Amino acid sequence: NDADFKNSRNLLKCAFDHGITHFDLANNYGPPPGSAEKNFGKILKKDFSSYRDELIISTKAGYGMWPGPYGDLGSKKFLVASLDQSLQRMGLAYVDVFYHHRPDYDTPLEETMGTLDLIVRQGKALYVGISNYPPEAAEKAFKILKDLGTPCVIHQPNYNLFNRWVEDGLLELLGKSKVGAICFSPLAQGMLTDKYL
Numbered sequence: 124n125d126a127d128f129k130n131s132r133n134l135l136k137c138a139f140d141h142g143i144t145h146f147d148l149a150n151n152y153g154p155p156p157g158s159a160e161k162n163f164g165k166i167l168k169k170d171f172s173s174y175r176d177e178l179i180i181s182t183k184a185g186y187g188m189w190p191g192p193y194g195d196l197g198s199k200k201f202l203v204a205s206l207d208q209s210l211q212r213m214g215l216a217y218v219d220v221f222y223h224h225r226p227d228y229d230t231p232l233e234e235t236m237g238t239l240d241l242i243v244r245q246g247k248a249l250y251v252g253i254s255n256y257p258p259e260a261a262e263k264a265f266k267i268l269k270d271l272g273t274p275c276v277i278h279q280p281n282y283n284l285f286n287r288w289v290e291d292g293l294l295e296l297l298g299k300s301k302v303g304a305i306c307f308s309p310l311a312q313g314m315l316t317d318k319y320l
Contacts, residue, residue, distance in 0.1 A: 135163075135166050136170060147305070149224060157212055164212050164213035181220035182221060183279075184201065184202050196230060198238075199241075202235070203242070216247075217246055220248065220252050221239065221243075221251050223239060226256050226257070251268065253278055256278065261278060261296060265296075278302055282304075284315060289306070
């Protein structure tokens with residue numbers, strides 16, 4: 124609705140005015156899925172288009188977007204279609220970082236990582252990352268991407284005082300592999316704020 128859009132616009136403008144230049148989205152953020160990217164695209168066009176070269180815009184794909192066998196997870200067909208739709212919703216030619224949002228154990232990892240490599244080579248993303256991958260799968264993904272010539276630059280895991288799974292091998296792997304981390308839910312979706320503490 125208009126009030127939500129106005130609040131979102133004011134929040135993004137305030138963030139930018141205070142030095143925040145990285146905006147992280149995903150194809151399924153909403154509700155409904157895709158609406159966060161669509162609203163961001165409207166705000167980007169109206170308020171930030173002249174600052175595009177200063178912005179880091181990332182998006183992700185891997186969660187369900189449409190019914191059928193190719194509307195979810197990590198197949199080449201899904202990832203390419205999802206990113207194309209994300210770019211259209213945001214009015215962009217490329218994103219700075221494109222993440223595979225979660226592991227897909229039904230699709231060969233080589234296909235998923237090969238698609239991330241393809242997306243960079245097509246100019247639709249400058250860099251690629253992964254999200255929610257456990258250490259063993261992340262290590263395999265890093266190797267495949269490195270061998271393809273498109274290194275994984277970032278991993279986005281859930282990490283906070285309640286959810287510390289990354290300390291069980293992932294942080295060590297990231298350091299060894301020279302892959303950055305941008306953690307999500309550091310305040311446990313608000314549970315670690317003064318509202319609840």
